Amino acid sequence: MTPGPAHLLAVDPAGLGGVVLRAPFGPERDAWLAALRAMMPAGAPWRRIPPDLPDNRLFGGLDLAATLAHGRPVAEAGVLASVDGGLLVVAMAERMSAATAARIAAVLDRQEVAVEREGLRLHAPARFGLVLLDEGIAPDEAPPAALLERVAFRAMPDRHPPEVVQTAAARARLPRVRLPPRMLEALTGAAAELGVDSPRAVLFALRAARAAAALAGRRVVAEEDAALACRLVLAVRATRRPAAGQEAEPEPPPPPPEPAEAESEEEESAPPPPSPEQLTELLVAAAAAHLPPDLLEAVPPRSLAARQGGGRAGAARRHASIGRPIGARPGLPRGEHRLALLETLRAAAPWQVLRPRPPQRLIALRPEDFRIRCFKRRNETTSIFAVDASGSAALHRLAEAKGAVELLLADCYVRRDRVALIAFRGRGAELLLPPTHALARAKRCLAALPGGGATPLAAGLAAALDLACAEERQGRAPLVVVMTDGRANIARDGSAGAARAQEDALEAARALRLARIPAILIDTAPRPQPLARALAEAADALYLPMPAADAARLSRAVGAAARQLESG
Amino acid sequence: MLPAPQQAHAAASRPVFPFTAIVGQEELRLALLLCAVDPMIGGVLALGDRGTGKSTAVRALAQLLPEMPVILGDPYNSEPGPDTPPERIGRMRVPVVDLPLGASEDRVVGALDLERALTRGEKAFEPGLLARAHRGFLYIDEVNLLEDHLVDLLLDVAASGENLVEREGISLRHPARFVLVGSGNPEEGELRPQLLDRFGLAVEVRTPTDLAARIEVVKRRDAFERDPYAFLRRYRRAEERQRAALLRARAWLPRVVVPDQVLEDASRLCLALGTDGLRGELTLVRAARALAALEGQRRVGREQLRRMALPALRHRLRRNPLDDASSSSRVERAVAETLPL
Numbered sequence: 012m013t014p015g016p017a018h019l020l021a022v023d024p025a026g027l028g029g030v031v032l033r034a035p036f037g038p039e040r041d042a043w044l045a046a047l048r049a050m051m052p053a054g055a056p057w058r059r060i061p062p063d064l065p066d067n068r069l070f071g072g073l074d075l076a077a078t079l080a081h082g083r084p085v086a087e088a089g090v091l092a093s094v095d096g097g098l099l100v101v102a103m104a105e106r107m108s109a110a111t112a113a114r115i116a117a118v119l120d121r122q123e124v125a126v127e128r129e130g131l132r133l134h135a136p137a138r139f140g141l142v143l144l145d146e147g148i149a150p151d152e153a154p155p156a157a158l159l160e161r162v163a164f165r166a167m168p169d170r171h172p173p174e175v176v177q178t179a180a181a182r183a184r185l186p187r188v189r190l191p192p193r194m195l196e197a198l199t200g201a202a203a204e205l206g207v208d209s210p211r212a213v214l215f216a217l218r219a220a221r222a223a224a225a226l227a228g229r230r231v232v233a234e235e236d237a238a239l240a241c242r243l244v245l246a247v248r249a250t251r252r253p254a255a256g257q258e259a260e261p262e263p264p265p266p267p268p269e270p271a272e273a274e275s276e277e278e279e280s281a282p283p284p285p286s287p288e289q290l291t292e293l294l295v296a297a298a299a300a301h302l303p304p305d306l307l308e309a310v311p312p313r314s315l316a317a318r319q320g321g322g323r324a325g326a327a328r329r330h331a332s333i334g335r336p337i338g339a340r341p342g343l344p345r346g347e348h349r350l351a352l353l354e355t356l357r358a359a360a361p362w363q364v365l366r367p368r369p370p371q372r373l374i375a376l377r378p379e380d381f382r383i384r385c386f387k388r389r390n391e392t393t394s395i396f397a398v399d400a401s402g403s404a405a406l407h408r409l410a411e412a413k414g415a416v417e418l419l420l421a422d423c424y425v426r427r428d429r430v431a432l433i434a435f436r437g438r439g440a441e442l443l444l445p446p447t448h449a450l451a452r453a454k455r456c457l458a459a460l461p462g463g464g465a466t467p468l469a470a471g472l473a474a475a476l477d478l479a480c481a482e483e484r485q486g487r488a489p490l491v492v493v494m495t496d497g498r499a500n501i502a503r504d505g506s507a508g509a510a511r512a513q514e515d516a517l518e519a520a521r522a523l524r525l526a527r528i529p530a531i532l533i534d535t536a537p538r539p540q541p542l543a544r545a546l547a548e549a550a551d552a553l554y555l556p557m558p559a560a561d562a563a564r565l566s567r568a569v570g571a572a573a574r575q576l577e578s579g
Numbered sequence: 580m581l582p583a584p585q586q587a588h589a590a591a592s593r594p595v596f597p598f599t600a601i602v603g604q605e606e607l608r609l610a611l612l613l614c615a616v617d618p619m620i621g622g623v624l625a626l627g628d629r630g631t632g633k634s635t636a637v638r639a640l641a642q643l644l645p646e647m648p649v650i651l652g653d654p655y656n657s658e659p660g661p662d663t664p665p666e667r668i669g670r671m672r673v674p675v676v677d678l679p680l681g682a683s684e685d686r687v688v689g690a691l692d693l694e695r696a697l698t699r700g701e702k703a704f705e706p707g708l709l710a711r712a713h714r715g716f717l718y719i720d721e722v723n724l725l726e727d728h729l730v731d732l733l734l735d736v737a738a739s740g741e742n743l744v745e746r747e748g749i750s751l752r753h754p755a756r757f758v759l760v761g762s763g764n765p766e767e768g769e770l771r772p773q774l775l776d777r778f779g780l781a782v783e784v785r786t787p788t789d790l791a792a793r794i795e796v797v798k799r800r801d802a803f804e805r806d807p808y809a810f811l812r813r814y815r816r817a818e819e820r821q822r823a824a825l826l827r828a829r830a831w832l833p834r835v836v837v838p839d840q841v842l843e844d845a846s847r848l849c850l851a852l853g854t855d856g857l858r859g860e861l862t863l864v865r866a867a868r869a870l871a872a873l874e875g876q877r878r879v880g881r882e883q884l885r886r887m888a889l890p891a892l893r894h895r896l897r898r899n900p901l902d903d904a905s906s907s908s909r910v911e912r913a914v915a916e917t918l919p920l
Contacts, residue, residue, distance in 0.1 A: 109724070110679065113679050113720070113721070114679050117677060117679060120634075121593065122593065123593070190801075192798070195794065195797060195798055195801065196794050198797075199790065199793050199794045199797050200790055200794075202793075203790055203793060208628060208786040209628075209786070210631075210632070210786070210793070210796050210797055210800060213793075213797045214797060214800055214801060214804070217797070217801055349685055349690070350691070352691065352748075427727070448723075
């Protein structure tokens with residue numbers, strides 16, 4: 012049996028940090044989890060939580076109901092402290108907010124929970140592993156980057172769940188497993204080859220190799236353990252195809268068999284150890300063999316990988332404590348919710364004559380009296396630029412359109428908007444830049460945008476709509492800015508033909524209206540086109556023909572639309 | 580004069596990776612040391628990739644600093660005065676307070692103490708993170724993703740050294756002097772220029788590209804995790820030397836002379852770069868002075884100025900937000916032109 016993530020994780024749950032299981036809900040995933048659970052030590056805690064548990068449930072805090080009942084502070088232990096020594100399963104981890112993730116990450120780093128608030132001081136050990144259930148579908152739907160960094164493995168359960176094996180002996184052996192320095196050097200080298208920059212990943216690989224050796228009953232990490240670790244930990248993080256692995260380079264010649272060196276600990280009459288460089292090559296070759304051929308196309312470029320999840324962080328969806336106060340509502344003041352003291356007292360006052368008053372207290376409060384503050388927060392706007400980069404547009408005024416978008420970007424900077432960039436040309440639409448605050452990157456992306464090809468307008472509009480809906484789900488206000496001459500000639504399904512294409516484009520525009528996504532259509536044709544105008548009407552979009560629209564007017568129009576969004 | 584030191588807080592937590600065992604990151608380490616020599620420099624902004632050990636460096640530095648005397652049970656880490664009864668004087672480690680992303684304003688500045696309000700009907704103040712960071716470090720990971728209003732608040736407190744609370748019927752002020760250390764990845768979102776300018780020094784942090792250095796990073800980290808206490812013992816001497824150097828520099832700082840020529844050079848450099856306001860010059864001179872103190876120099880020379888120009892000025896250039904010409908190269912060019920050796 013080749014050990015997989017489940018086996019290694021069961022051997023060293025806290026050291027390896029955990030695993031991301033990317034799979035929809037289903038029997039495969041359940042079987043995988045059941046196998047993992049069966050291999051964990053008997054009695055090890057196993058807790059399952061939703062993605063956004065309030066802080067006092069996660070870390071512990073004041074138990075309000077008990078505190079009121081007893082008239083003295085009663086602490087409530089958090090989930091993180093209760094899984095010490097076990098695993099914490101996070102359902103729908105792709106929906107976890109970056110704020111929660113950052114706090115869990117801090118606990119993982121320190122391996123203890125420390126709460127000092129609400130007049131309580133709690134310190135509890137919390138050494139645990141995470142199982143992040145990632146049910147994301149879109150490629151950019153992923154658990155927060157802060158947590159992805161801190162779990163060793165990625166797994167995709169299939170129909171064959173991991174075989175359940177005995178792990179207790181391996182766990183007992185683990186602390187004494189030795190890792191030869193050349194293995195450390197080889198794994199670090201392999202990480203560099205695969206473009207894995209984070210030292211954390213290499214440390215995980217070392218621990219995985221140790222766990223694999225312990226599982227195989229070895230006291231010294233062997234090559235196959237390192238190769239396994241390289242494949243399970245490093246290859247899944249690869250950001251580039253290893254240089255040497257691709258060329259038809261002959262396998263490094265097996266070193267001539269010499270009598271084993273006098274390394275007393277290596278009891279098996281081992282083959283002579285290859286040098287770290289040779290070992291690196293071996294490891295990388297082994298990992299490369301397991302890289303699916305299309306994986307690297309799917310791997311986003313480095314900066315994007317770093318951005319994922321992280322970029323989403325700045326805009327926590329809905330803050331209970333940020334913004335303009337707009338009154339109070341019943342609710343318990345825990346986590347981010349702040350107590351509205353006056354309103355609470357006012358709610359409790361009428362009942363005082365009826366309620367028995369506990370000794371030494373001025374008033375008798377019940378949980379149902381609590382009122383918490385409500386806040387209204389300005390919605391953050393995401394401007395989604397869908398730019399027609401087809402041949403007809405390129406011919407006319409792609410350069411001018413780019414210029415106009417640049418001006419709009421400068422406006423977005425002033426308003427602290429997020430921007431995203433979609434280009435459509437040839438066969439389909441492409442998300443060039445996922446929503447970001449980094450406007451300099453947007454500008455670079457735009458400058459590098461080539462023109463030419465057919466006009467898949469329907470695909471472009473559909474991509475913009477998808478992104479806009481995703482942004483809306485995240486609690487932001489999307490604004491779609493389409494720049495096109497309206498002359499579609501590629502239909503939704505990719506087939507050529509102007510009539511079908513126009514029909515599909517109108518259809519896609521109507522979908523924008525149905526979703527109530529505010530939109531602006533900038534007609535880039537030299538003369539205003541009836542086609543573009545019809546499209547704007549179908550989408551209920553503001554229509555701005557470029558010839559009449561100098562850059563300043565464009566920017567005013569988009570600015571006005573954005574302001575409307577904010578106030579609305 | 581001080582009684583037998585008492586642990587003010589349960590500081591016997593997990594061991595911290597030693598400062599002197601950090602591989603590479605010279606710029607970040609130097610910037611942190613300089614802020615420890617002269618907190619007036621105004622904090623460090625570290626921009627770079629994830630997992631490069633930025634927070635490790637901050638924690639390690641705090642560990643390096645000697646424990647400070649505090650009044651026992653005081654939530655503001657106050658320094659004992661001449662009239663503090665000796666039995667109330669304790670010692671504590673220099674605090675490093677993390678500001679988690681998504682922290683609410685109440686957590687940061689402090690708020691009404693809920694428990695006491697509810698159970699005893701008292702109006703009491705529950706100090707926030709700013710109070711805990713007094714005389715230590717406030718570390719903000721991903722500062723570029725922090726809510727704007729929180730950033731404003733932090734910078735305001737960091738500049739004034741005092742936290743002013745006016746909320747929920749509470750009105751008080753308490754000292755909050757700390758070294759602000761921010762980190763972030765500019766790819767994930769940019770910092771407003773007003774905010775950039777408020778950090779004293781800005782350094783760039785990168786994963787080492789050299790394989791030998793990377794191996795050394797992993798090796799030390801792995802050794803530390805396998806047996807932290809043995810690892811700490813190995814670095815104890817180096818840590819002590821570094822601590823002694825730091826304390827010497829602190830004592831030496833007030834006596835370091837800043838010649839007029841150096842002030843003039845600093846102004847000329849800032850003029851050439853077109854930095855707004857005087858904060859650039861001030862920070863540059865302070866950093867150069869701290870550097871001279873750290874190196875045991877009697878007076879600040881052009882040499883120190885040249886070395887500190889990059890971290891002190893690279894984030895203060897006025898630039899078009901959409902222009903991505905590297906500011907570092909602009910500073911380097913200006914240094915070469917205005918301050919030739």
